[in-house]
Amino acid sequence: MNLEAVWHDLECGGYVEDLALWRELAADAGGPVLDVGAGTGRVTLELAARGVDVVALDVDERLLAALAARADGLPVETVVADARQFSLDGRRFSLIIVPMQTLQLFGGRPGRAAFLRCALDHLEPGGVLAAALADAMDCFDDEHDIPPPPETREILGVRYASQLLTVVDDDGRAALHRRRTIAGAEAEDVIIHLDRVSADEIATEAGALGFATEPHLHIPQTEEYLGSTVVVLRAPAGNGGHLRLGSVASGAFRGTGRTCESRQSESFGRTVP
Numbered sequence: 001m002n003l004e005a006v007w008h009d010l011e012c013g014g015y016v017e018d019l020a021l022w023r024e025l026a027a028d029a030g031g032p033v034l035d036v037g038a039g040t041g042r043v044t045l046e047l048a049a050r051g052v053d054v055v056a057l058d059v060d061e062r063l064l065a066a067l068a069a070r071a072d073g074l075p076v077e078t079v080v081a082d083a084r085q086f087s088l089d090g091r092r093f094s095l096i097i098v099p100m101q102t103l104q105l106f107g108g109r110p111g112r113a114a115f116l117r118c119a120l121d122h123l124e125p126g127g128v129l130a131a132a133l134a135d136a137m138d139c140f141d142d143e144h145d146i147p148p149p150p151e152t153r154e155i156l157g158v159r160y161a162s163q164l165l166t167v168v169d170d171d172g173r174a175a176l177h178r179r180r181t182i183a184g185a186e187a188e189d190v191i192i193h194l195d196r197v198s199a200d201e202i203a204t205e206a207g208a209l210g211f212a213t214e215p216h217l218h219i220p221q222t223e224e225y226l227g228s229t230v231v232v233l234r235a236p237a238g239n240g241g242h243l244r245l246g247s248v249a250s251g252a253f254r255g256t257g258r259t260c261e262s263r264q265s266e267s268f269g270r271t272v273p
C-alpha cells in the first residue's frame with residue numbers, strides 16, 4: 001500500500017477547477033510540458049491523455065511511483081528531484097507549470113529564486129512558466145465557522161479520512177493542520193506550511209531574473225475550494241538561461257493579481273496541498 005499516494009489522492013485528487021486552464025496553456029505552448037510538483041499526476045495525466053508530452057517532476061518518489069503506474073502507455077516521464085535544484089541534461093520545455101500551491105512550498109524567497117533560476121534554464125526561448133497561488137489561506141470567518149467535511153475513501157474495506165482542522169499563522173506562513181485517520185488506527189496530525197506570497201510579488205522576483213510577466217490568470221473559487229491566481233512568466237526570446245549576478249532586470253511588469261491578505265476574511269475554502 002502506497003500510503004503517501006493515498007493521502008495525496010485524498011487531499012488533492014478531487015480538485016478539477018484548474019484543469020481547463022492547464023489544458024489551454026499546454027495547447028497554446030504546443031510542446032513538451034514540465035509539471036513541477038506533479039504528485040500522483042492529477043494534471044500530468046490530464047495533459048498526457050490529450051497527447052501532450054509531459055515530464056513529471058516531484059521530490060517524493062512514492063508519489064511519482066503511483067503516477068508512473070497510472071501513466072501506462074501515455075507520453076509521460078518522471079523525474080525525482082527537488083524543484084529548487086534540478087538539471088535535466090539541457091532539456092528545454094515550451095511550458096513549465098506549477099499547479100495548486102506548490103510554489104508556496106519552496107521555503108520562501110530564497111527557495112523560489114532557486115526554482116525560478118532552474119525553470120529559466122529549462123525553458124525554450126519565449127517559453128512560459130505558469131504557477132498557481134492560493135488566493136486566501138485564512139479560512140474561518142463569521143459565515144463559515146466550521147471546517148469542510150473530511151475527504152474520505154474506502155480502499156480494500158478500510159476507510160481513510162483526511163480532515164482539515166484549521167489554518168493558523170505561523171511566523172508569517174500559513175500553517176494548515178490536518179488530521180489523517182485510518183479506521184481502527186490512531187489518527188496522525190500533519191502540518192503543511194505555505195508561504196504567503198502574491199502573484200505580483202512573484203512577478204517582481206521573476207522579473208529580476210529576466211522573466212517578462214504576462215497578465216495573471218484566475219481560477220475561480222467554488223463552495224469547496226479556494227480560488228487561485230496564476231502568475232504567467234515568459235522567458236526571453238533569446239533565452240540562454242537565468243541572468244547571472246549583477247544583471248539588470250529586464251522583465252516588464254503588468255497584472256493585478258489579488259494577494260492572499262486581500263481576501264483574508266472571505267469564505268472558508270479547502271486548500272489542497
Ligand SMILES: C[S@@+](CC[C@H](N)C(=O)[O-])C[C@H]1O[C@@H](n2cnc3c(N)ncnc32)[C@H](O)[C@@H]1O
Pocket residue numbers: 012013036037038039040041042043057058059060063081082083084099100101102105106272273
Ligand atoms: C499541492 S501538491 C500538488 C500536486 C499536483 N501538482 C496536483 O496539482 O495535484 C504539491 C506537490 O509538490 C511536491 N513538492 C513539494 N516541495 C517540492 C520540491 N521542493 N520539489 C519538488 N516537488 C515538491 C509535493 O511532493 C507534492 O507532490
